[in-house]
Amino acid sequence: MSAADRRAYRALRKRLRGLLGEIGVPRPWDLAEFCDRVARHRGRPIHLVPAELPPGAPDGAWLAGPTVDVIVYDADTTILRAEHIVCHELGHILLGHRGAGLGPELTPDVSPELLHRMGVLHRAGYADAQEQEAEVAASLIWKLAGRTLVAPRRALDPAQAEVVDRFAELLERDRDG
Template sequence: MSRTRRRHAALLRELPLPVPFDVHALCDQVAARRGRPIRLLPMSGLTGVCGLWIATDHTDLIFHESETTPPHREHIILHELAHVLCDHYPASLDPAEQAAMLLPGLDPAMVRRVLGRAGYSSAEEREAELLASLIRQRATPGRTVTGRLRNALDDDFA
């Protein structure tokens, strides 16, 4: 677990968060840093998943359930973005098989890798879920006990 914590700490240090926090702006910043666009695509009725990351040769596509609450939708996007940041790959199926299974109308030759929640190892799933939660926590430090303490200390030493 300490290796995961160190990895997350490094990712969070390098990740500039927009102020005020906006998940779309964060995706734009990550896209600019990676040199490839990230498109957020709402969909209703995703089968068996709440979110899905598809990396084509030139674009990262993050599909997310549209028929849910805004906080849940944001968390889904952050979770999929965490998979992008951690550069996760599915272990069980090759990209063409995953594309055919999850998006049968999509040309598999176009897709370089596909990640849906069902395709991750449990370790990758936990890592993405934790990183998504840490990003959100860091974006609103005043809402956590640690954030309130940090803000209070900053005020006392300012």
């Protein structure tokens, strides 16, 4: 990673930490509460729609309606994976990326069948950099929420865990610079 890439990464994390500090990441973690906080921050509701996505479709998509945001995610996945998909799409929202636009026919009671008929289950063409930024956002949300996709490999006694946690905090502060 070049020096410019490291600076851009640190700036992105700093920007995200600021946004997430304003919004607040709930601990203990609650995805619905976090979505409500993001919705309040944006001044428009966010609806989560689990759907059986066709083969080759992305695992999730953010659909920006005129007055509402809809996040469609793969219903055929684990709860943890679904939460990560939603956090990734929330990352796009928080970073101001453009979601797939929807017309005024969108209502809060959107059915997955309507979304299929509308053909909106394919990404709006995010650049690779935007996908990476959304993934950084999802990872940071999870980190602040104390979540992880994998269980820890080993259990530490409390004294060891405290040392590891302090070391991780120091590394994090150094990385955010």
